[in-house]
Amino acid sequence: MSGTRIGLGEDRHRLDAPGTGPLRIGGVNVPHERGLVGHSDADVLLHAITDALLGAIGEPDIGQLFPNTDGANRGRDSQDFLRFAMERVRASGYELVNLDCVILVEKPKLSPYKDAMRHAIAGILEVPVAEISLKAKTGEGVGAVGREEAIDARCVVLVCREHSEA
Ligand code: MG
Numbered sequence: 001m002s003g004t005r006i007g008l009g010e011d012r013h014r015l016d017a018p019g020t021g022p023l024r025i026g027g028v029n030v031p032h033e034r035g036l037v038g039h040s041d042a043d044v045l046l047h048a049i050t051d052a053l054l055g056a057i058g059e060p061d062i063g064q065l066f067p068n069t070d071g072a073n074r075g076r077d078s079q080d081f082l083r084f085a086m087e088r089v090r091a092s093g094y095e096l097v098n099l100d101c102v103i104l105v106e107k108p109k110l111s112p113y114k115d116a117m118r119h120a121i122a123g124i125l126e127v128p129v130a131e132i133s134l135k136a137k138t139g140e141g142v143g144a145v146g147r148e149e150a151i152d153a154r155c156v157v158l159v160c161r162e163h164s165e166a
Contacts, residue, residue, distance in 0.1 A: 050078070
């Protein structure tokens with residue numbers, strides 16, 4: 001494989017009924033009356049990052065590696081998936097250069113939690129916080145995100161061979 005590789009990840013989870021909160025996003029519990037529907041802890045952002053990392057090294061996606069038909073993944077902390085993906089990246093001889101994410105969420109405002117998410121993600125990946133970038137956008141009141149039916153997350157990552165000039 002070449003010295004630098006790019007990966008793309010995307011995920012969507014449906015919002016559950018009122019009384020199911022908080023929201024689990026980026027390894028952080030965000031206070032909200034509605035949580036996300038999912039087989040695992042439904043952390044839509046960590047799933048997108050996991051798929052981006054796996055994609056960068058040409059590995060199968062999160063759904064193939066951790067199927068929702070496997071009871072072992074029920075309610076599972078998505079940090080496990082992300083940690084596994086980063087281990088695979090390093091086992092392939094690569095290290096993270098940086099990753100950039102967008103979370104599409106109508107409510108609540110995520111700006112107060114973005115730094116906590118960046119630190120949480122950096123901690124799981126064991127990389128400097130400066131390598132993690134995060135943006136939050138609304139759905140402008142239209143589409144599944146705008147109608148508060150779902151939250152989406154997208155992530156691109158760049159990895160490079162360790163000890164190389166990329
Ligand atoms: Mg998911």
